[in-house]
Amino acid sequence: MADENRNEQNENSENKNDEYKNEQKRNGWFILAIISSAVYLIWRIFFTIPWRAGFLQTAAGILLVLAETVTTLGMMELMLSRMKSREYEIPFPDAAESQFPDIDVLIATHNESADLLYKTINACTFLEYPDPEKVHIYVCDDGDREEIRELSEHLKVGYLGMSDNRHAKSGNYNHALSLTTSPLVATFDADMIPRRTFLMRTVPYFLIREKRIGLVQTPQSFYNQDLFQFNLFSEKDIPNEQDFFSREINVLRNATNTAAYTGSNTVILRDALEEIGGFPYDTVTEDFEVSLRLQKAGYITYATTEVLASGLSTTTVSSMIGQRIRWARGVIQSIQNTNAVFTGDLPFAARMSYLNAYLYWWSFLCRMIFILAPILFALVGFRLVECGFWELLLFWLPSHLSFRVAMGYLSTNIRNMRWSQIVDTILAPYLILPVLLESLGIHQKTFKVTDKKKERVRTASWQYLIPHGILIFLTVVAAIHFIRGKYGMALVYSSVILFWLGYNLTALLYAGFFMLGRESRRISDRIGAEEPAELWWKGEYRKGRTIDVSEEGIALRLADMIPSKKGDPLRIIVSSAYYRAVLKGICVYSRKEKAGGEAQIVKPGAGKAGFLTAVVYPEEENSRRNWLQIIHDREHSLPREIDPWMTIYDELCRNIRMRWQRR
Numbered sequence: 001m002a003d004e005n006r007n008e009q010n011e012n013s014e015n016k017n018d019e020y021k022n023e024q025k026r027n028g029w030f031i032l033a034i035i036s037s038a039v040y041l042i043w044r045i046f047f048t049i050p051w052r053a054g055f056l057q058t059a060a061g062i063l064l065v066l067a068e069t070v071t072t073l074g075m076m077e078l079m080l081s082r083m084k085s086r087e088y089e090i091p092f093p094d095a096a097e098s099q100f101p102d103i104d105v106l107i108a109t110h111n112e113s114a115d116l117l118y119k120t121i122n123a124c125t126f127l128e129y130p131d132p133e134k135v136h137i138y139v140c141d142d143g144d145r146e147e148i149r150e151l152s153e154h155l156k157v158g159y160l161g162m163s164d165n166r167h168a169k170s171g172n173y174n175h176a177l178s179l180t181t182s183p184l185v186a187t188f189d190a191d192m193i194p195r196r197t198f199l200m201r202t203v204p205y206f207l208i209r210e211k212r213i214g215l216v217q218t219p220q221s222f223y224n225q226d227l228f229q230f231n232l233f234s235e236k237d238i239p240n241e242q243d244f245f246s247r248e249i250n251v252l253r254n255a256t257n258t259a260a261y262t263g264s265n266t267v268i269l270r271d272a273l274e275e276i277g278g279f280p281y282d283t284v285t286e287d288f289e290v291s292l293r294l295q296k297a298g299y300i301t302y303a304t305t306e307v308l309a310s311g312l313s314t315t316t317v318s319s320m321i322g323q324r325i326r327w328a329r330g331v332i333q334s335i336q337n338t339n340a341v342f343t344g345d346l347p348f349a350a351r352m353s354y355l356n357a358y359l360y361w362w363s364f365l366c367r368m369i370f371i372l373a374p375i376l377f378a379l380v381g382f383r384l385v386e387c388g389f390w391e392l393l394l395f396w397l398p399s400h401l402s403f404r405v406a407m408g409y410l411s412t413n414i415r416n417m418r419w420s421q422i423v424d425t426i427l428a429p430y431l432i433l434p435v436l437l438e439s440l441g442i443h444q445k446t447f448k449v450t451d452k453k454k455e456r457v458r459t460a461s462w463q464y465l466i467p468h469g470i471l472i473f474l475t476v477v478a479a480i481h482f483i484r485g486k487y488g489m490a491l492v493y494s495s496v497i498l499f500w501l502g503y504n505l506t507a508l509l510y511a512g513f514f515m516l517g518r519e520s521r522r523i524s525d526r527i528g529a530e531e532p533a534e535l536w537w538k539g540e541y542r543k544g545r546t547i548d549v550s551e552e553g554i555a556l557r558l559a560d561m562i563p564s565k566k567g568d569p570l571r572i573i574v575s576s577a578y579y580r581a582v583l584k585g586i587c588v589y590s591r592k593e594k595a596g597g598e599a600q601i602v603k604p605g606a607g608k609a610g611f612l613t614a615v616v617y618p619e620e621e622n623s624r625r626n627w628l629q630i631i632h633d634r635e636h637s638l639p640r641e642i643d644p645w646m647t648i649y650d651e652l653c654r655n656i657r658m659r660w661q662r663r
Contacts, residue, residue, distance in 0.1 A: 023086075026409040030079040033399075033406035037072050040399035044068060050386040061384045064373050067366035070359050075403070075410070077356045081252040082410055088254045090211065090302060095204040097130035102182035103199065103267070105137045108172050110165065112190035114151050116312075121155050122625050123193045123632060126578075128200050135199065136182060142172040169263075170279035170286040177278060182270065189264040192311035193223075193632045196578065201308055202267045214272035214299025215291060218265045218308045219246035223636045224525040226313035227320055228423065231514045233658045234651060237643040240313065241423055244415040250303040257295055258353040259303035263287035264311070272299050282337060285330025292338050292354070296345040310636055317461040317515065321430045328361045328431055329438040336441075361435045364428040367421065371428075371508070374500040375474050378482035389493045396496075413641040418507075418648050425507040426514050429467035465515035468508055475505045506648060513655045519662070524550040528637030531630060535612075536571040537562045537587075546574060547611070549631050554585065554616050561592040561610030570614055574630055581627035585614035 049061045105124050109117055117139065124137045138158040141148045142165045152159035160176050167174070173187070184206060188194060202216045222240050229235040246262070253259045261268075268290075273279075276293040279286045291301045314320040335341065340354040376382035385392070407417040479501045486494055526548040533556055535542045544558040554572065564570070570585035592610030618624035 027083050029402065029406045029409055030083055033402040034076050034079060036399040036402045037076065040395050041069055041072060043395045044385075048385045048387045050383050053383050053386070057383055060373075060376070060382065061386075064369055064384045067369040070362055071366050072403075074356050074359055074363070075407070077352060078249070078252055078410055079406060081255040081353070085252055085255045088257075090205065090208070090254075092201070093204045093208050095207045099207050100130045100134065100203055101184055101206075102134040102136065103129075103184040103186055103203065104176075104180045104182040104270075105135060105186045105188070106173060106176050106180075107137070107139050107188045107190060108169055109139060109141050109148065109190040110143055110169075110172070114147050117148065117151060117190050118155075119193050119628050119632065120188060120190060121151065121157055122628055123195075124188070125155060125157065125625075126196050126629055126633070127194060127198060128196050134182075136180065138176060138180065140172045140176040142168075142175075167281045168284075168286075170281050173286075174278045177270070177273065184267055185270050185273065186267045187264060188309065189311060192220075192264045192309045194265070194309040195633050196629075198265075198308040199267075201306060202304075205302060206267070206269060212299055213302060214269050214294040214297070215259075215261055215301040216267045217250065217259055217261055217291075217301065217303045218306060219243070219250075219304070220262050220265060221246070221307040221310040221636065222313040223310040223527060223632065223638075224313055224315070225638065227315070227317065228426075228514070229638070230520070231516070231518050232510065232651065233518065233655055235638065237639060237646045237651065238419065239414050239639050239641060242313070243640070244411060244420075246303075247305055247307075248411050248414055251305055253353060254303055256347075256349040256353040257300055258350050258357075259291065259301045261287045261291035261294075261301065265309040269299070272297065280334075280337070283330050283333040284326050285334055288331055289334035289337060292334055292340055295350065296338060296340075296343065307635065310632065315520075317464050317517070321427070321464070324427055324431060325434045328435050329443070331357060332361060332435065332438040333443060361431065364424055364431040364435070367424040367428045368432065370500075371425070371471055371475070371504045374497050374504065375471075375478045378478035378497055378501060379474070389496070392496060413644070416642060419642065422507045422510045422648075425468075425504075426511045430464070461515045461517060465512060468511040468515060472505065472508045472512060475501055475508060479505070506652065509652060510655075513659070516659070524552040526550045526553075526555075526637075527631055527634070529630070529634060531574055531576045533575075534573040535562070537564050537568060544612075548637070549574070551628070551631060552615060553588070553613060554583070555611065555613045557609070557611055559609050561590070561608050561612075564590050564612065572614070572616060574627070576630050578633070579626040579629045581623040581630055582619040583616040583623065583627065584619055585616040588613045588615055 044065050049065060050057050053061075105127070107117070107120055107124065121137070121139060127135060129135045136158065138160050139148060139152045141159065141161045142163075144161040144163040149159045149161060160179055162172065162175050164171065177185070184203060186199065186202075198218070202218060205211075205213050205216045220242055222242070225235045226240045226242070228241045229238060250259050250262070263286075266287075272294055273290070275297055276290070280289045280293070283289045294301055314323055335354055335358050340346065341351050341358065343351070346354075373384050377384065404417050407420075479498060482494060482497060482501070483491070527550065529546050529549045531546045531549075533544045533546050533554075535544060535556065535558065540562055542558050542560055542562060544556045547555040547557055549555075554574070556572070564587045566587055566589065568587040570587055572583045572585050574581050574583065590610060590612040592608040618627045
């Protein structure tokens with residue numbers, strides 16, 4: 001026993017040493033990137049602006065320097081936060097079950113369907129808590145719809161209806177707060193399905209006496225493929241685009257106590273909410289402003305990394321762009337409303353974090369400047385930078401390379417620098433004007449619920465492709481024009497411009513493919529799940545395991561295959577550690593394995609291991625509720641990190657190949 005303990009201690013010590021070495025290496029790259037980037041910016045600002053080239057070129061040169069400065073300073077702030085983030089981690093606390101207080105679980109809805117709400121309400125009824133009587137679930141419906149009232153009664157939860165939607169989600173929640181009394185409040189959007197452990201993994205933070213916790217935010221996660229994954233055929237290779245903010249950026253902001261409330265999957269202290277006057281009305285992102293006001297009032301807003309709820313990502317380009325415009329305008333509104341950058345109620349580090357949050361929304365203008373700058377130089381000789389080739393390499397190359405490496409350490413492989421630029425390129429043409437208008441005080445006042453309805457259509461968005469198409473054309477023409485007649489050392493001296501033209505063209509091609517869309521053939525998304533299953537077919541019984549599950553169907557692996565064919569009726573029971581569902585099914589496809597792993601269509605004869613897919617529907621109400629929990633009360637099967645073996649050019653080639661095959 002003593003030897004085992006000693007070995008365990010040695011192993012823990014080695015792990016800590018390795019972790020310390022990795023941190024030192026990471027911080028070393030951060031420091032190198034910050035220093036080299038600072039040197040580069042000083043050189044750019046003081047020595048490369050084309051002051052003698054005329055007003056237009058000088059103004060454009062200044063704009064390019066500003067774009068580089070904004071982008072670089074934003075990343076520097078995140079690197080500094082990452083370097084000190086460990087100091088601000090709050091270990092998950094132990095808490096006696098008797099300490100858990102009453103909590104109101106509020107589900108906000110405006111015009112979402114009853115079918116969508118059913119899944120969220122159902123999951124809330126399965127939430128674990130030491131005393132279930134202390135959990136009070138309410139559907140907050142500012143549409144005052146009779147069908148939602150009946151659904152709430154059917155699932156035995158409270159219903160708080162109101163007909164006035166004048167103050168949108170803020171008015172809905174404030175109305176609910178006026179009718180409830182629990183010391184803690186959990187908020188969920190209509191599509192966000194919590195896991196049964198949600199309360200057990202969030203409420204204990206509020207029981208830490210020495211911490212003034214006002215809000216605990218868990219990541220926004222999604223069980224369906226987002227548009228970046230789906231439209232770009234990358235659902236197996238890249239995480240959800242919003243994972244970078246929810247699981248990385250927002251957690252980094254714990255270091256400056258600027259973690260944002262993102263509107264759902266959250267627990268809030270009621271006293272803190274009442275102290276700041278409830279949910280604000282004068283912004284279209286009331287959630288972001290709530291967290292900011294809590295921080296000004298001296299409360300900690302803490303973001304965790306553990307995914308405890310999942311919902312629906314937007315499924316059309318128009319709804320996604322509308323959502324991002326609302327976020328952009330709302331963040332700017334809230335920063336202006338609270339004077340977050342200049343207020344004395346926040347420490348300097350927090351104010352700088354909010355300055356970075358504000359400047360982030362200008363990064364889309366920066367991306368357009370980065371795309372247009374080499375085009376203008378290559379096509380018409382429009383000079384934005386005044387320097388020699390070797391001088392440029394001396395100052396730019398070390399900064400660029402160290403920055404790329406540092407970006408890899410900044411994120412736990414959720415996002416890399418290249419994918420960030422692809423996302424920014426896709427969104428850039430549509431966010432520049434809203435950000436400019438909002439910054440000038442021309443506010444968006446109306447709140448529009450994001451449409452997440454999925455349809456079986458090709459989601460090509462030709463009107464959104466126009467600006468990217470123009471930029472692709474200009475980039476190609478610029479590259480051809482610039483390289484024409486050059487050879488030998490002339491090509492070497494032209495390499496930086498050609499590099500940026502090719503670099504930008506890759507991102508623009510991704511934007512083009514993104515807007516072309518991809519046909520969606522399923523309403524329900526498949527979720528990988530391995531659970532015990534029992535199957536009956538024509539009086540025969542088999543045991544197996546699920547491969548994936550969805551609200552419409554199931555895929556099974558059977559050790560002893562049955563000779564079923566398409567259209568055969570089935571009865572299937574799926575069980576997990578907490579749920580059991582009885583399903584009726586119709587066989588869609590079946591095959592059995594051959595030696596060597598090959599497969600063939602099932603025919604009558606000796607049984608072998610095989611696979612079967614079926615359309616399924618629950619036998620009765622209790623099975624429906626359990627089946628939904630089997631599907632959704634789990635970690636989703638979409639990627640959590642970028643596939644390191646897939647290069648950006650592999651992805652691009654796959655897009656071309658897949659679209660050619662499906663034409």
